[in-house]
Amino acid sequence: MPKKNLYIETYGCQMNEYDSDRITAALDAVVTDDPKRADVIIVNTCAIRDKADQKAFSSLGKYKHIKAKNPDVIVGVAGCVAQLYGDSMLKRMPHLDFVLGPRAIPKLPEIISDIERKKIRTVETSYDIEELFDVEPYHKAGEVTGFVSVQQGCNKRCTYCIVPYVRGDEVNRALEDIITETENLVNKGVREITFIGQTVNSWKQKGYKFGDLLRAAGDIEDLERIRFTTSYPRDITKRMIDAMKDVPQICPHIHLPVQSGSNDVLSKMNRTYSREWFVDTVNRLRDEIADFAISTDIIVGFPGETDKDFEETMTLLEEIRFESAFSFIYSPRPGTPAAEISGDECVEKEVASTRLAQLQQRQSDITFENNNNRVGTIEEVLVEGPSKKNENFVTGRTTQNRITNFMGPQALIGSVVKVKITEGLQNSIRGELVV
Ligand code: SF4
Numbered sequence: 001m002p003k004k005n006l007y008i009e010t011y012g013c014q015m016n017e018y019d020s021d022r023i024t025a026a027l028d029a030v031v032t033d034d035p036k037r038a039d040v041i042i043v044n045t046c047a048i049r050d051k052a053d054q055k056a057f058s059s060l061g062k063y064k065h066i067k068a069k070n071p072d073v074i075v076g077v078a079g080c081v082a083q084l085y086g087d088s089m090l091k092r093m094p095h096l097d098f099v100l101g102p103r104a105i106p107k108l109p110e111i112i113s114d115i116e117r118k119k120i121r122t123v124e125t126s127y128d129i130e131e132l133f134d135v136e137p138y139h140k141a142g143e144v145t146g147f148v149s150v151q152q153g154c155n156k157r158c159t160y161c162i163v164p165y166v167r168g169d170e171v172n173r174a175l176e177d178i179i180t181e182t183e184n185l186v187n188k189g190v191r192e193i194t195f196i197g198q199t200v201n202s203w204k205q206k207g208y209k210f211g212d213l214l215r216a217a218g219d220i221e222d223l224e225r226i227r228f229t230t231s232y233p234r235d236i237t238k239r240m241i242d243a244m245k246d247v248p249q250i251c252p253h254i255h256l257p258v259q260s261g262s263n264d265v266l267s268k269m270n271r272t273y274s275r276e277w278f279v280d281t282v283n284r285l286r287d288e289i290a291d292f293a294i295s296t297d298i299i300v301g302f303p304g305e306t307d308k309d310f311e312e313t314m315t316l317l318e319e320i321r322f323e324s325a326f327s328f329i330y331s332p333r334p335g336t337p338a339a340e341i342s343g344d345e346c347v348e349k350e351v352a353s354t355r356l357a358q359l360q361q362r363q364s365d366i367t368f369e370n371n372n373n374r375v376g377t378i379e380e381v382l383v384e385g386p387s388k389k390n391e392n393f394v395t396g397r398t399t400q401n402r403i404t405n406f407m408g409p410q411a412l413i414g415s416v417v418k419v420k421i422t423e424g425l426q427n428s429i430r431g432e433l434v435v
Pocket of ligand 1: 154155156157158161162163164198199232
């Protein structure tokens, strides 16, 4: 039977990118970038913010006309929006053939074959825990970096977050399976892997903790670099820090969401740490691991956030000087405790927008200053591909995760080279190849 042509649109985090590659592998499909030529069209959605889920609906709407012209094309929705709205999506969108929750990917081949044979529309949001990690993702030839999922779901209950409701409680993958998938990727030419999980560093399995997983990965031959994301602050342990110090392949960078600099807001968010505890932890990481870099996530306009609370977030930027920060306006998500808060507690839209702009401007200046501080240093860069802007340049990332562009031949793709940094830019750095 010929392979199916799959058109897949992906929104959201690395977890969704990884899941889209699993969907591709589950269907053993050929990916096409033209939805009109597809046998199967899937939108893999994100529900983390209101805007993201509206985007999913409008994106799905685009395929109505394709389905009208070609009723044989199968149109489906996957990801967190699918899990959240389930059945109601079929009612709302008559051109949809299936709704697939993020944990139900292993069931996709059966779903597609049922649709083809019986012409029935399907909603599948249940899953079998034994099968959860069954499908390994499709890997595009030539890619030098790859993700490996170590965990699904989340046991924390941040009051603003919908993830535990759509992705379920934390399930950790077996150490041997993680290592085998990583080794398979390395055998295909991957030089850097990123372990992914909602709270990746809470991973534990049969007495092993996250630090042990990092050490096991460090023993994989020809694996040049190890990263992981997203870390939960409270799950940083001595065992993890020790592994980061001892295993040279682990990059000295952590993405550590702080969300707010105000203790009142952190408490309302149920983040389980204080500002002081977070700062101490960052200082500990910086003291123990040489040349350490930290990026973060911040939410502004959380219900009840006062001018003083926001000011505390701004002073935290100065105190920590993150390498970069993803920042967003709080977006109420249905079914979460924070979404129940209404009235005076809610921060007005204009106030939240002004705060976001102020925060982003300051962080952008700090990022630029940090990038400039690298000028004159010699950094190790894993070359990932040709530069988008200049055909004589290649692009890669330093161990601290800075995007670095420099003049060099494409034959360098896949190698780690030394680059002398000559210029710090807003979102990247430039340098010269050291030969
Ligand atoms: S740690 Fe909090 S923000 Fe992160 S996925 Fe879990 S509940 Fe959501």
